[in-house]
Amino acid sequence: MPKNQEYDFIVVSNRLPVDRIIDVDGEPTWRRSPGGLVTALEPVMREADGAWVGWAGKADLELPPSTEDGIHIVPVALSALEVEHYYEGFSNDTLWPLYHDVISPPAFHREWWESYRAVNRRFAEASAAIAAPNATVWVQDYQLQLVPAMLRELRPDLTIGFFNHIPFPPYGIYSQLPWRRQIVEGLLGADVIGFQRVADAGNFSRAVRRLFGYATKSPEIRVPLEGGGHRTVVAKAFPISIDVESFEQMARRPEIIERARQIREDLGNPTTIMLGVDRLDYTKGIGHRLKAYGELLSSGSITVGDSILVQVASPSRERVEAYMQLRDEIELTVGRLNGDYATISHGAIAYLHHGYPREEMVALYLAADVMLVTALRDGMNLVAKEYVACRHDEDGVLVLSEFAGAADELKNALLVNPHDIEGLKESMMQAVVMPKRERGSRMRALRRRLRDNDVSHWSHTFLETLEGAARKAR
């Protein structure tokens, strides 16, 4: 790629779609990055001839732009201290818990904030340097909330969109943030700010009114300009989705169907396989799920041999204290439940602390009778949508937390409040005994709903709104 290549369309996110890793032979190579942001944006970028600006997942790594698996990537380097202060610190120990209902207490440190600002500036400069005149730049997520305003200052010709993949909290929580004004100002640099849920967009508009007193009339916010007049910023919900077709196609492949059969056989062909798939994150409600499952075992409502819970808990943010603690808690609970209930031949919980490739995920979805998504708070939760996309057999039951963004659309799931352990147990049992007819009718309705909003619909709707807003502003 020539050095100063310019692009008309740029996606900017903390993570690139691939992480730089060292393989077993000691050779550097790339591996798919974790999390739903990459799952959703990868097909969007394949369709567009743009560039993806982001971090390669390792400290102190200066890499030239390149094309990996058909996507132009422009790596931004972070020092080890920046990984600690900007990524693990401000992004994942301040903003992440604050924006997820303070499930874990957020930590506020001024040096983390300074690092967040410096790294946001670097992302803004890296994007400005490769943007063609009047290009569209789409900034992603809470790690980069200052980038829109920084970019607007550097390049007023650009059309700037922002999408927040996690919730935006109510003002009573948001207002704890010492840098609450600066973050809102950063976001208001965008022409369109997208959120997962209508409630998130409402919370953001309220924060703008409370902090700055700007006039808002949903979905528009009037931002006064220095020399008089105003700019209009659109703040609106655009629920993210997945490439439904590609998940379904994968789930129809004979070798994946065979792998699903093999998984069931390896688990001893139980009557009911329950499945949880999450990054090992305190927002995902894994502990609540295990508590409910343990009580069902204890009361004899379910028995080992007849039922098993497969829990994929993929490694995440492993140097952040709250995540280390969570891992200890979860693994202690799993150990106890297996110790109390497993037999030589049958486990109670198959606990897997790994990140699996997509093919294996799809086989697991096909093998699972009941999918448990019990997040305490989650921007969207693409796992719930992937389960539905894969069930072309119109079978399987989705138990879904009402605190996951996906619950706004997937109303034919069994919706639960994961804090209500009795209610959760009842829903899990309802899923176990649900008649085939009801499973089929619920799954058909879920699949219809999912097809109405796949990831290409999401990105086109957002980008059309962005184009319209920018046209009005010119």
Ligand SMILES: O=P(O)(O)OC[C@H]1O[C@H](O[C@H]2O[C@H](CO)[C@@H](O)[C@H](O)[C@H]2O)[C@H](O)[C@@H](O)[C@@H]1O
């Ligand atoms: O990059 P990491 O720190 O390893 O974390 C992985 C990603 O987690 C979060 O995902 C969110 O985006 C999903 C897609 O919109 C959504 O379904 C989910 O509810 C969110 O939690 C995070 O927002 C991403 O930035 C991370 O890359």
Ligand SMILES: O=c1ccn([C@@H]2O[C@H](COP(=O)(O)OP(=O)(O)O)[C@@H](O)[C@H]2O)c(=O)[nH]1
């Ligand atoms: O071992 C794993 C665990 C998860 N995932 C994928 O990671 C994404 C998780 O996205 P979600 O929106 O559910 O949550 P996030 O991790 O982004 O908070 C989904 O595409 C999963 O299929 C995966 O590929 N391998």
